[in-house]
Amino acid sequence: MSNTTTSQFASYHNKVTRSRATSEPAWIRWSLIAATLLFLSFFLFVPLVAVFTEALRKGFDTYLTALVDPDALSSIRLTLIAAAIAVPLNLVFGVAAAWAIAKFEFKGKSILITLIDLPFAVSPVIAGLIYVLIFGLQGWFGSYLSDHDVKIIFAVPGIVLATIFVTFPFVARELIPLMQAQGKDEEEAGLVLGASGWQILWRITLPNIKWGLLYGVILTNARAMGEFGAVSVVSGHIRGLTNTMPLHVEILYNEYNYAAAFAVASLLALLALVTLVLKSFVEWQVERNASNSEENN
Amino acid sequence: MAKQKNVLPGFNLTLGYTLLYLSLIVLIPLSAAFIKTTELSLNEFWSVVTAPRVLASYRLTFGASLIGALINAVFGLLTAWVLVRYTFPGKKIIDALVDLPFALPTAVAGIALTAVYAGNGWIGSLLEPHGIKVAFTPIGVIIALTFIGLPFVVRTVQPVLEDLEAETEEAAASLGANRWQTFSKVILPTLWPALLTGFALAFARAIGEYGSVIFIAGNVPFVSEITPLIIITKLEQYEYASATAVAVVMLIISFLLLFAINGLQWWMTRRNGTSY
Numbered sequence: 001m002s003n004t005t006t007s008q009f010a011s012y013h014n015k016v017t018r019s020r021a022t023s024e025p026a027w028i029r030w031s032l033i034a035a036t037l038l039f040l041s042f043f044l045f046v047p048l049v050a051v052f053t054e055a056l057r058k059g060f061d062t063y064l065t066a067l068v069d070p071d072a073l074s075s076i077r078l079t080l081i082a083a084a085i086a087v088p089l090n091l092v093f094g095v096a097a098a099w100a101i102a103k104f105e106f107k108g109k110s111i112l113i114t115l116i117d118l119p120f121a122v123s124p125v126i127a128g129l130i131y132v133l134i135f136g137l138q139g140w141f142g143s144y145l146s147d148h149d150v151k152i153i154f155a156v157p158g159i160v161l162a163t164i165f166v167t168f169p170f171v172a173r174e175l176i177p178l179m180q181a182q183g184k185d186e187e188e189a190g191l192v193l194g195a196s197g198w199q200i201l202w203r204i205t206l207p208n209i210k211w212g213l214l215y216g217v218i219l220t221n222a223r224a225m226g227e228f229g230a231v232s233v234v235s236g237h238i239r240g241l242t243n244t245m246p247l248h249v250e251i252l253y254n255e256y257n258y259a260a261a262f263a264v265a266s267l268l269a270l271l272a273l274v275t276l277v278l279k280s281f282v283e284w285q286v287e288r289n290a291s292n293s294e295e296n297n
Numbered sequence: 298m299a300k301q302k303n304v305l306p307g308f309n310l311t312l313g314y315t316l317l318y319l320s321l322i323v324l325i326p327l328s329a330a331f332i333k334t335t336e337l338s339l340n341e342f343w344s345v346v347t348a349p350r351v352l353a354s355y356r357l358t359f360g361a362s363l364i365g366a367l368i369n370a371v372f373g374l375l376t377a378w379v380l381v382r383y384t385f386p387g388k389k390i391i392d393a394l395v396d397l398p399f400a401l402p403t404a405v406a407g408i409a410l411t412a413v414y415a416g417n418g419w420i421g422s423l424l425e426p427h428g429i430k431v432a433f434t435p436i437g438v439i440i441a442l443t444f445i446g447l448p449f450v451v452r453t454v455q456p457v458l459e460d461l462e463a464e465t466e467e468a469a470a471s472l473g474a475n476r477w478q479t480f481s482k483v484i485l486p487t488l489w490p491a492l493l494t495g496f497a498l499a500f501a502r503a504i505g506e507y508g509s510v511i512f513i514a515g516n517v518p519f520v521s522e523i524t525p526l527i528i529i530t531k532l533e534q535y536e537y538a539s540a541t542a543v544a545v546v547m548l549i550i551s552f553l554l555l556f557a558i559n560g561l562q563w564w565m566t567r568r569n570g571t572s573y
Binding site: 054136 | 303306308312314315316322329376380391394395396397399400401402403405408413418419440443447463467470479512528529535537540551
């Protein structure tokens, strides 16, 4: 659904100098810029700054104390674990799906692409709910799991599953259009020269898609670490055990411990800013490569 | 030319793995929701999904999502225009920050917006003397849903605006059109498919949203309670079947929207020659 992100690969700046007939008078230009900045301030800049000022409102010591609190540390650990499992799994899936879809023709391909997009269309709350229906106590495997003393819901595996679900399409969504655009000439040339399938993958395909792959991983990771709704349903909110960072933020906030809630939130906001910087860097690399190859041709 | 046989290896392996992983993670779990609702009779199902409190939540969820997506259509178009056409200091940073709602965890967005729009917050304290209460009212829901849908319209319209040929505008100007006529009769029609796609994406994202809304909404039944919260409340009361019934209604609407968006993107590709 959100293949809007791929669009940035195609974006380049329009360097045409516009004549007076095709541009606006200065006062209109500046009022439009001012209106945009006002809108973005209300919705983006002010809330972003608020996260950090609220976090530091009671001083730096309170801030640090909130971050080294054992429950906060365990929530950070759990968030890292969930992302460390979900990101590689969806990465492997993304490469496999893009290989099948971009390099081969088969019936039902467009249906398959739509199905890969499905998790984007599903509310995070419902993403959590469906795993409760399968692995919860009342669920399909509920009595089997409790007989064998395996906990999935209200435990770490459920959190990992929900995280995999909500980040499912990101890598595939980035790679499918990219690999379709690149075609399969280079892979076929490798094959003629005697390369095996794995050699083609490692030496030809992966180097060709590395920036798209990195882009997908960055988006997957940001969503994996920040997911709230889906994880909230399957977590059970057990302090020190099944709380991820966003859930820890919620608990602190609901206890009116605002300084601590915003302290943990500020780490997540920093993660978001790092994500945006990395994203811009990858886009810049892709643009540079594109203009280099244009010059070479 | 005869149809060439594809010589590349790995088709069975990668397609097989794709289908297996897709089924295990997405398709089978989603089908569980539809199977669970069969525990209810049709009458029971109907009375759960049309209960007054649930109906009120649909009105809020869809109404606020619609208003949020409309705000984003107008200001997203404006933002895309300003970022593509004009130069001003800090433009690159602002361009990058437009994606913040994609990157910022929804819970963080929720508490930040609440802090800013509450009666004692930076913006809330400016509005409250004028009798405008934002946080803990339906307006707060609209604010949160506008925030999370903000990048969609900008990012669908931006590339189309960048690819627009200057010649068409010059032609319109040389034929005597003023700037507003050129915009409304030449530029806007080209942008329609992208604008509609961005609007639909923002709307679809908003109706399922949970994290950023629940902090700012106040969650008063019949007034500021969104449908995803109804599902959570039912789950916490162990009413699995009726939680799932409401979820199925939302799933069906989401799937219809997904198909509509795919159709829009197909239209956009045909109109503009490239896929965004």
